[in-house]
Amino acid sequence: MQIDKLRGKQLDQLFDAILSLEDREECYRFFDDIATMNEIQSLAQRLQVAKMLDEGRTYTAIAEESSASTTTISRVKRCLAYGTDGYRLVLDRLKEKE
Secondary structure (H helix, E strand, C coil), X not given: XXXXXXXXXXXXXXXXXXXXXXXXXXXXXXXXXXXXXXXXXXXXXXXXXXXXXXXXXXXXXXXXXXXXXHHHHHHHHHHHHHCCCHHHHHHHHHHHHC
């Protein structure tokens, strides 16, 4: 895992903080303080791209609808295919909620 290079007290503290959030409004407040608009937008865009790839959408359709670059789409696709199943875990849970 790439993130293993960052594993430690600081990252544990960040993840514990995120896990302590109780609802969407708390997420909005926390992420507004901790990240820039561009960082938040990039994360949201990657999740949207992962969902669209999972639905079988084409690169062209994804790029048009999400404004993601083909580089971003390729990176997300690579994570879906060869990553640590983080996207899969979240996508499956989101599907269960729908």
